[in-house]
Amino acid sequence: MKIIQIAPEERLPNLLQDPERYGYPNLMVNLPRYRCPHCGGYTVFSVTEPNASPIPKRVRAQFDALTDRRSPYEQGVSDFLCRVCAVPVRVVYQINEFQIASYRYFAGAVFETAP
Ligand SMILES: [Zn+2]
Numbered sequence: 001m002k003i004i005q006i007a008p009e010e011r012l013p014n015l016l017q018d019p020e021r022y023g024y025p026n027l028m029v030n031l032p033r034y035r036c037p038h039c040g041g042y043t044v045f046s047v048t049e050p051n052a053s054p055i056p057k058r059v060r061a062q063f064d065a066l067t068d069r070r071s072p073y074e075q076g077v078s079d080f081l082c083r084v085c086a087v088p089v090r091v092v093y094q095i096n097e098f099q100i101a102s103y104r105y106f107a108g109a110v111f112e113t114a115p
Helices: 057-066
Strands: 003-006 033-035 042-044 075-081 088-099 102-113
Touching: 003 057, 057 075, 057 088, 057 102
Parallel strands: none
Antiparallel strands: 003 102, 033 042, 075 088, 088 102
């Protein structure tokens, strides 16, 4: 299975693009959505309540090999399956504490299977 990296703005239609206000591009809203290139379906995923990855171990290992984890404390990943066709997806995001205990999440990369 071939894994490809896609720019977040290609797949996440409800990112906020206002880097002058927020410091970075691709601010994720509370319920970010992913648009699947395989089936066209939308999947809502969560960054604030991470759960166990639903992605099969073999594919997850491929995602892990491609995920830059140089600053793991400032970075998170959301693994999920497309709600419609169940292809595996990983969204990598940066965690930014902009006030004490207040966080913003900026999408950095999307990994998915090649069509
Ligand atoms: Zn799909």
